[in-house]
Amino acid sequence: MNKTAPGSDSPRSNVAEFSVSEISFAIKRTIEDTFERVRIRGEVSGYRGPHSSGHAYFTLKDEKARIDAVIWRGAFSKLAFLPEEGLEVIATGKLTTYPGSSKYQIVIDNIEPAGAGALMALLEERRKKLAAEGLFAEERKQLLPYLPRVIGVVTSPTGAVIRDIMHRINDRYPLRVVVWPVRVQGETCGAEVANAIRGFNALDGSQGIPRPDVLIVARGGGSLEDLWGFNEEAVVRAAAESMIPLISAVGHETDWTLIDHAADVRAPTPTGAAEIAVPVKAELEASIAQLGARLQAGIGRLADRKRESLRAAARGLPAPDGLLAMPRQSFDALERRLAQGLGTNVTAKRNALQLASGRLSPSRLSALLDRDTRALERFDRDLPRALQLVADRKREALNLRASRLTVSGIERQHRQGADRLQGLDARLGRTIELRISDARNRLDQRERLLRTLSYEAVLDRGFALVRDENDRPVKRAGEVKKGARLTIEFAGRERVGVIAANGTGTARPKPAARPKKPPHQGDLF
Incomplete structure (x- = not known):
């Protein structure tokens, strides 16, 4: 029976009272203790890649229900398969709740596709995506060097693959091999292979490790899951970006991975990759010996032909007197033409001189005299006024500066400048008179010449x-x-x-x- 406390309108209750936090954390502990680690099969929904913090948030759903999922940054970097929108996966993790929003969720530490069919679908979808970007285009592929000096191998250092490659290279053409050890299976396989390819491309020989002339990425056979690291997008992009020609030798002849499409050459087996990378030394030596013999024979035949040609040319050369006959005859002909040419040149010059003298008519001289007379009169009329104007402006500027300077030294310079200005003014007047006199003299000369040439x-x-x-x-x-x-x-x-x-x-x-x-x-x- 409920009772009412004095001074209170709410009835008393025997139900225990909890805070929101107590209830939320009690539910959290109950779910975590009851389920611990679980495997959930569902379709990825709402996946947009990792958050700026490095964590990934999305939802797993089926036809009847859905559950929130989160992958922390540390676990996300170790995943062998990354979630993709619409992909059916099997997620392994721990159920928990998020008290801040009253939701339960699964914290995933491992994720894998739901069956081989899903893997094939994912592989095909990834192949189409990378092909659309042009990573598999034939025009991107490089030619292999005919005789490399250093070969870089990306594979496991302890498997049979590296032994087969080394054995075949030593049999065919021994040279230096640099091995970049990687895991060829597991969660970190793809990242290690991609880093190895980029690492070989970054070498410049300054650290004692030579830069390879050709790369071999190799692994033995296995299931689709075993070879999945060579289907990762990072590996394909690293192979396509490699500036060093790359040979892919992953699995057996029937095994195909995405790196095979991006590589410059695909080998059916690791041993086949070694055979593609280097030629047979004995065959090269035999070919060189054959080419050397052909070269010697060719040089001999060429020397014989040149010797015969030289002898024929020597027989065809004329005597020294015959070589000089034509130049002598040409010299005599030019000597005879020289006197005639000089006379013709003198006549042409005389005609040109007469033509030029005919153009000096009295009317032409009269026109030039009138033009110079008008120019001289205009100069005589305008020059004194212009000079007076310039002198006045200079004098005003000098007076303005003199008014600003009160020290005795500046006054002395002012007097000196005034004296110099008067001297220049006097020199200018004399110069103008001389120029006018010279102009009048030239005018008188032209007038006398005009009278002399006039018919009057x-x-x-x-x-x-x-x-x-x-x-x-x-x-x-x-x-x-x-x-x-x-x-x-x-x-x-x-x-x-x-x-x-x-x-x-x-x-x-x-x-x-x-x-x-x-x-x-x-x-x-």
């Missing part, structure tokens, strides 16, 4: 210029037609118009007015 100077000496009605000069009497209107120009540009009586007769004078236009425009009758 010829008229001043008593000659006259006859022009036709088109104001063109008449050079010969035969060019005058009867009745043609002519203009005769005398010195001082005085002109007289006449009409020709006949082609060569006298002309009737006709007074003409003084021209108001330039001489080259003619007169009107």
Whole structure:
């Protein structure tokens, strides 16, 4: 019978009272003590790979129920098989609870596929995935060296495989063999084989261990589970990335693993791998001896042919006088052509000089004189003003700086600068006067030259210029037609118009007015 305590509205109860933590941990201890280690078969669901902490969280389920699963980081790194989404597995571990969310779960320390069928399905799925990445492509495969100096072998150091490989190599062609010992079965097999392949590729010979010219990854026969380490993704990627040519010799001839697809060459057995890696020394020696004999015979035949060719060439060579006959004849011909060529060259130069002198007309010189005169006038007009402007700017800048400097040394420099400026100003004026004088002298020279070359100077000496009605000069009497209107120009540009009586007769004078236009425009009758 429940009773109510004084001052309280809740009834009393004989049921024991527990905290949430006490109940949660009591359930945890009960489940762990009751089940201990269990094996659970189910399908992996919600797997996204390991967490950033290294732990993996997912769910195992069947058609009726599901259970949370966790793999701690330490156990995850030791797993022979990694969980994959949708894969049916058998998980071994311990049941426990997580009080923080009131859930029970299995802590897995080992996981394996549920049967050989699952292994084959997983193998096929992995093969398709890696093939899609191009790891099995033929264009990635390398050629094996014909005669390697060092062979690297990745296998167990205590099995029969290494003895078979060493025995066959010593029989065929003894050379140095470097063995990288690994486990060829078990949980750590795949990681050790991948590390061995990458380790051989990382060698550079600086640590006393030579870098192999070819690698052999070998193991004896076994079941699918025994060979599973050579199907791991890490091993396949290491084989595909190897810069050293790699021979895969895993299992018997009927056994195929994923490393066989990624290797450059697959051997049916470890012994076959040794036979592929090295040739037979005796066969090489016999081949070299045969090639040496052929080489000696070939050299002898070549020497005979060269000797005969040399003798034939010696018989075909002409006498020394015959060799020099053609050059002598060519020299004589060139000597005869030299004088003619010099005369032709002088004539061409004379013609070019006459052509150039014809271009120096009075009108051309007059145009150059006018251009230089205008340029000189413009320079004479603008230069003093520009110089005065520059001098004013310099003087203002100097005065501004002088106003900022009050010490006596700076004032002395200012006076010196002012004196120097006055001297430069005086020199500049003299320089301008000299340049103007030189320009005027050149202008006077060109003007005198223009007058000398002008036809007016010829008229001043008593000659006259006859022009036709088109104001063109008449050079010969035969060019005058009867009745043609002519203009005769005398010195001082005085002109007289006449009409020709006949082609060569006298002309009737006709007074003409003084021209108001330039001489080259003619007169009107």
